[in-house]
Amino acid sequence: MSSTQNVAVSAPVSDGTRSRPSRAQGRRSALRWCFIAPAVGYMLAFFGYPLVRNVVMSFQHYTPSTFFDGRAPFNGLANWRAVFSNPLFTDSLWHTLVFTLGSLLGQFTLGLALAVFFSRRFRLSGVVRAVLLLPWLVPMVVSAVVWRKLLDPATGVLNTLLMDVHLIGSPLPWLSSPNAALASAVLVNIWIGIPFNMVILYGGLQEIPTDLHEAAALDGAGVWRTFRSVTFPLLRPVVTVVLVLGFMSTLKILDLILALTNGGPADSTQTLGTVSYQLSFLQLDFGQGAVVGNVLILISAVFAVLYLRANRADFGPER
Amino acid sequence: MTAVSRTRRNRPADNRPRWNGNTIAALAILIVLLFPLYWMVNIALQSDRSLAGTTWLPTAPTWAHFSTALSTEGGSLLTSLTVALGAVVVCLALAAPAAYGLAQFKLRGTRVVVFGTLITQMVPGIVIANALYGAYVDLHLVNSYLGLIFADASLGLPFSIVLLRAFMVSIPAEVVEASLVDGANRFVAFVRIVLPMSRNALITAGLFTFLFSWSDFMFALTLNTTDNVKPITVGIYEFVGAHVSDWGAVMATAVMAAVPAAVLLVMAQKYVAAGITGGSIK
Numbered sequence: 001m002s003s004t005q006n007v008a009v010s011a012p013v014s015d016g017t018r019s020r021p022s023r024a025q026g027r028r029s030a031l032r033w034c035f036i037a038p039a040v041g042y043m044l045a046f047f048g049y050p051l052v053r054n055v056v057m058s059f060q061h062y063t064p065s066t067f068f069d070g071r072a073p074f075n076g077l078a079n080w081r082a083v084f085s086n087p088l089f090t091d092s093l094w095h096t097l098v099f100t101l102g103s104l105l106g107q108f109t110l111g112l113a114l115a116v117f118f119s120r121r122f123r124l125s126g127v128v129r130a131v132l133l134l135p136w137l138v139p140m141v142v143s144a145v146v147w148r149k150l151l152d153p154a155t156g157v158l159n160t161l162l163m164d165v166h167l168i169g170s171p172l173p174w175l176s177s178p179n180a181a182l183a184s185a186v187l188v189n190i191w192i193g194i195p196f197n198m199v200i201l202y203g204g205l206q207e208i209p210t211d212l213h214e215a216a217a218l219d220g221a222g223v224w225r226t227f228r229s230v231t232f233p234l235l236r237p238v239v240t241v242v243l244v245l246g247f248m249s250t251l252k253i254l255d256l257i258l259a260l261t262n263g264g265p266a267d268s269t270q271t272l273g274t275v276s277y278q279l280s281f282l283q284l285d286f287g288q289g290a291v292v293g294n295v296l297i298l299i300s301a302v303f304a305v306l307y308l309r310a311n312r313a314d315f316g317p318e319r
Numbered sequence: 320m321t322a323v324s325r326t327r328r329n330r331p332a333d334n335r336p337r338w339n340g341n342t343i344a345a346l347a348i349l350i351v352l353l354f355p356l357y358w359m360v361n362i363a364l365q366s367d368r369s370l371a372g373t374t375w376l377p378t379a380p381t382w383a384h385f386s387t388a389l390s391t392e393g394g395s396l397l398t399s400l401t402v403a404l405g406a407v408v409v410c411l412a413l414a415a416p417a418a419y420g421l422a423q424f425k426l427r428g429t430r431v432v433v434f435g436t437l438i439t440q441m442v443p444g445i446v447i448a449n450a451l452y453g454a455y456v457d458l459h460l461v462n463s464y465l466g467l468i469f470a471d472a473s474l475g476l477p478f479s480i481v482l483l484r485a486f487m488v489s490i491p492a493e494v495v496e497a498s499l500v501d502g503a504n505r506f507v508a509f510v511r512i513v514l515p516m517s518r519n520a521l522i523t524a525g526l527f528t529f530l531f532s533w534s535d536f537m538f539a540l541t542l543n544t545t546d547n548v549k550p551i552t553v554g555i556y557e558f559v560g561a562h563v564s565d566w567g568a569v570m571a572t573a574v575m576a577a578v579p580a581a582v583l584l585v586m587a588q589k590y591v592a593a594g595i596t597g598g599s600i601k
Contacts, residue, residue, distance in 0.1 A: 031505065032424045039417030039480060040432055046473040047439040050450035057450065067456050114348065122341035128349050130588050134356060137580035137591070139534035141552040142573045145559050146359045149566055155371065157358055194352065245440070252443035255536035259556055276445045281541055286449060293446040304441040 057290035064284040079287040088275060096271040099251045106190035111197025119205050136195035144259035147188045151175050151206055166204060178268035181261050185269050197242055204238030217289060245304045251300055272296045363570040377393035384567035391573045395554035399533055402550055405468035406523045410475045418483030419513055439477045448541040455542055462547045470538040475528025486520035523590040526583055531581050551576045
């Protein structure tokens with residue numbers, strides 16, 4: 001995929017000064033940077049600047065009047081202390097981890113099972129696989145609203161269904177009980193994430209030569225054994241990418257929870273994302289919101305290292 | 320990308336896969352997983368008369384909810400469309416030349432830029448919104464189309480650069496060199512030769528950027544304080560807050576907000592599959 005660097009050279013044709021960059025070469029390289037510079041500038045403004053700015057903001061005292069009078073004096077560690085001593089922060093950290101890990105576990109397991117299933121040859125396999133992507137492509141807010149109705153204790157179809165088949169005796173309070181709401185949010189997010197996991201893992205499975213499976217079968221390995229000893233190890237790089245990408249995108253989910261439960265009931269579904277949003281944009285304390293945002297970045301960064309390792313092969317033509 | 324094209328199996332026609340238990344199982348999986356979306360359409364099509372009992376099939380479909388939804392949320396749909404198209408233009412205008420430069424120029428620093436592009440995926444949206452809001456206030460971009468378009472373009476840019484670059488490394492340099500010899504400058508060559516050759520990758524990147532922007536909720540929510548610029552995602556969010564009793568209209572709005580995803584899936588299936596695998600693995 002990235003082993004095509006040999007085509008990239010438009011080698012110095014006319015000048016013989018190969019080793020020492022001439023003025024013409026410098027000009028050419030400057031012209032070439034014109035292709036890249038706008039995108040780099042944009043990314044610095046929309047990703048780099050916010051990263052730096054959030055760190056600075058976390059040491060500033062923002063009030064509702066800050067955006068009128070422009071005053072946000074530095075206040076040392078006050079924001080950090082306030083956030084860390086807020087029980088909601090600890091709760092939301094815990095909720096974030098449960099939500100992220102629970103979602104990943106479900107999405108990945110079911111996505112892998114479906115990927116393996118669809119690797120078999122049968123009629124309509126391709127069409128069904130494509131249509132299954134729909135839950136992932138629909139805006140998250142839409143999914144959240146739809147599930148809010150499905151999980152409605154009184155009029156939701158899920159309770160009706162479960163009661164009709166006598167799996168439950170009385171309606172379950174999916175989103176209305178503090179004990180169940182987070183689990184329900186995980187359930188919804190698993191539903192959203194299955195297609196993404198399925199498609200990437202399916203792609204990975206197709207790269208594994210079928211003769212390996214046949215060889216394993218000849219050696220007397222059963223289906224499960226073949227999967228565990230042959231398929232899964234070969235799939236590992238793809239698995240890493242799926243899990244790390246999944247982790248980073250699940251960690252920062254905000255829209256699903258805001259539209260599904262708005263953090264409630266009784267703050268039982270508050271995550272770092274929703275807490276940061278509420279601190280900044282509802283209480284207008286952007287300093288404390290930035291603290292929570294920084295914690296989110298920190299957690300993300302640990303996993304970004306994993307991601308970059310998984311992508312090591314593709315950093316570019318140099319080296 | 321290769322993963323997808325390689326699975327397009329060219330088997331002889333007489334050896335087509337058969338209907339069997341697997342097909343039945345696949346359809347069962349499909350029914351279970353798509354049931355929530357079916358239910359959305361089902362509720363949207365049924366009248367409110369029987370509040371407790373929505374029937375399994377919309378036997379007497381009504382468009383009433385859709386006309387309610389359209390009259391209250393029609394403007395938001397247009398806003399979403401405008402913003403998403405704007406974001407696609409901004410994103411591709413930035414991503415295409417950059418991807419080409421990163422794929423072909425062998426500049427010092429390429430590695431750093433590609434590294435940086437990959438790493439942006441870990442920056443949470445709320446962190447961006449948090450800092451951007453202050454900057455937007457200073458720049459008078461709050462409550463503006465332009466502001467939201469630029470913010471939404473960030474959702475698709477890293478993805479597009481990665482995807483386009485993966486494609487553009489395979490364009491033979493000789494093709495461009497030949498036109499440079501004919502006197503075209505590098506930029507003209509890029510527009511006349513590289514862009515047409517990258518058509519499919521550009522479509523994929525554009526479609527996904529459109530979908531990312533259309534689905535955007537966070538920037539729409541945080542960078543707008545009035546109803547001046549209100550995309551459909553925020554429209555639904557407020558709708559649910561205000562009219563929880565009117566589920567029919569809410570679901571009709573939801574259906575309309577989901578339409579682009581469905582259209583995309585039907586019209587551009589191969590681009591979608593290529594985008595998911597290409598953008599994340601490459």
